[in-house]
Amino acid sequence: MCAHILVAEDNPHQAELVRRYLEHDGHSVVVVHDGRSAIDEARRRDPDLLVLDVMMPAVDGLDVVRVLRADSDVPIVLLTARSAEDDVLLGFDLGADDYVTKPFRPRQLVARVRTILRRAGRARATNAAVLKVGDIVVDPLRHEVTLAGEPVALTPMEFRLLSTLAAQPHRVFTRGQLLQDGFTTERTVDVHVVKLRRKIEHDPRRPRRLLTVYGIGYKLV
Known part of the structure; x- marks a missing residue:
């Protein structure tokens, strides 16, 4: 399942690692490094999925979710070093589809992305009837x-x-x-x-x- 994925991660090394693994799985990937760029790019390209770091400069990942969820149902996977239950629940309450804590194994992230894309595909098929x-x-x-x-x-x-x-x-x-x-x-x-x-x-x-x-x-x- 090839998808267009937007990755928003302010750590260049981490962003490159995620990009490389997702592209190896057959996806096309665009990388940005701050929240404002993530919002602009998501609205411009309408990606199939967004991998979003929570702790980014200027506009953090949670604020990006708040903004995008006002007019978009794009699947969102949050990446964060915050593993407290309240942080996880806040991410889900705002509309995130999954939550991956750092440090993480790239192959596990890719597997979660694949699962969410399959789920989104099934939902579109279920809702296809006029x-x-x-x-x-x-x-x-x-x-x-x-x-x-x-x-x-x-x-x-x-x-x-x-x-x-x-x-x-x-x-x-x-x-x-x-x-x-x-x-x-x-x-x-x-x-x-x-x-x-x-x-x-x-x-x-x-x-x-x-x-x-x-x-x-x-x-x-």
Whole structure:
């Protein structure tokens, strides 16, 4: 499985080691050395996976995750010398897919990357069927949404939210269940629901498609 991988690591020797092992496994790799460059490069190239050092100058790895998770579901593997449970849990809470502590064996990192890419591939295959709910059509394979035949431009996180709801129309999803789609907090879920309603509702203040089930969560009808 050949993937385009972005590596963000401020230690040149460590970065070169990771790059060499990933390329040997058949991937194309781009390396940057600080958090700001990681954000810019991720937005420019839309990589299949990001290997991200936590402790980098200017913008650290956790802040990179926070920024990218606002509009991207790219798989992220964190590299860090911090091995305390709270640090690990924070990384996962922010939306990281895996957490590798230093020092690490490069072949184990490559194996974890391979596993995450397989998982992401299976998820894309599972979600490939076109979903129809009323006059909303969601095409996960083409990453397209139409409303009454007209295209709707969604951010990656809005698309992910709508796809989850459209896969099981009329089912009520709790905010906790929607957090599994890459959102970092329940408040983030609410914010994306508001943004999505602005794009699929005639009157977002009186939604008729994306409904709130008070005290529980949301459903698409």
